[in-house]
Structures are given as C-alpha cells and as structure tokens.
Amino acid sequence: MTGYSDEAVELSSIIKKIGYQKEVCNKRYLTHFFRTFNLRKRGIESLDQGVVQFTRLEVLNLAFNKLVEIQWLPPNLKELHLAGNQISHFAADCKVESLVHLGLSNNQINDTELPKICKNFPNLFSIDLSYNQVCSLEAVVTNLKELGSVRLIDLKCNPVCLTKNYRQILKQRFANLVHLDGSPAFSEAEIAAKKKKKKSD
Secondary structure (H helix, E strand, O other): OHHHOOOHHHHHHHHHHHOOOOOOOOHHHHHHHOOEEEOOOOOOOOOOHHHHHOOOOOEEEOOOOOOOEEOOOOOOOOEEEOOOOOOOEEOOOOOOOOOOEEEOOOOOOEHHHHHHHHHHOOOOOEEEOOOOEOOOHHHHHHHHOOOOOOOEEEOOOOHHHHOOOHHHHHHHHOOOOOEEOOEEOOOHHHHHHHHHHHHHO
C-alpha cells in the first residue's frame, strides 16, 4: 500500500514511532507532507479542488485513469503524467508555472486546447502530446513557440505529422530543440554546422 508515494514509507515509519497523533494525522500536516503521488490505473475520473492544498507536491502521476478534463492541480508541480486518459479539456485558469514536464500521450487533445496548455504551463521544458488529435502545424508552431524553455516535443502519431515537411519546419522554428518525436532533433552534422555558424556570427 506504500507504492502510491515515495514518501509513504517515511510517513508509515513516523506513525509507527509516535502512533496516530493529531500532530501527524491531520489534513494540514498530510497535505504539506507529500512531494510525489503515483496514482496510475486507479480508476480516477476527476480531480476536485482539494488537490490545490498539496502545496509541496512536485510529481503527480495519474496515467491510465479515466480523466476527461483537468480543472484543478497542485500549485507547485514540476512533473505531471497524464498518459492514457481521455482528456480533451483544460480549465483556462488551471495555471502551474513551475511545471517542466507535461505527459499527455494517448488522450483526446486537439488544436483548440493548445493555447490553454501553453498559457497554463508557460515554463515547460518537455511536452509529450503523442497519440492525440493535433492536426494543424500552424497551431503547433504558434502556440508552442510561447514555451521559451521547451527542448523536448513529442507529437508522433498525430495527424499533424502527415503535413509536408513537418519535421523540417519544426526544426527551423524550434532551433533549440534537443528531441523531437522521441529522437534527437538534429543530427551531429547539423549541430556542428549550427555551432560553426554561431562562431562566425
């Protein structure tokens, strides 16, 4: 039963030592105690407003549940794993500026959600949108360009990947990418050429 969080063993140890004391077994203590939650495959259908009270939570794994929308999130997350749900909607005010990785593969995300995603999570380093319903290359470029820190983008198995010169266009528009669709964005020769050009400039 301790597999739901890296801190669960620590909490169990504390309770064994001091018992079920009110200083530990209370809402305020517990919502500030956890830094990670692994809740994969738990049949979760929604997150209520109570999750915002977990102010120290940094990693939240909700992969392979039954979520269809995200309205509330802990405010200081760094990693959010949502693969394998049926998510098609994010609330417009569900903002987490600390988030650096967003895993959304195998959901129902389309072009209309990209502006909200990029506005809600402006400091993403890595975003996985593989196996969704993203169709417009213009929407991808326009919105993901707002993510100034992004270095890893995964859009494989979306309709947009069928766009002519898809990969080359993204490489041109996102010159600082490290990985694109699960593989290095630029070959060693391309990286060397970029470095040479930068020195000459």
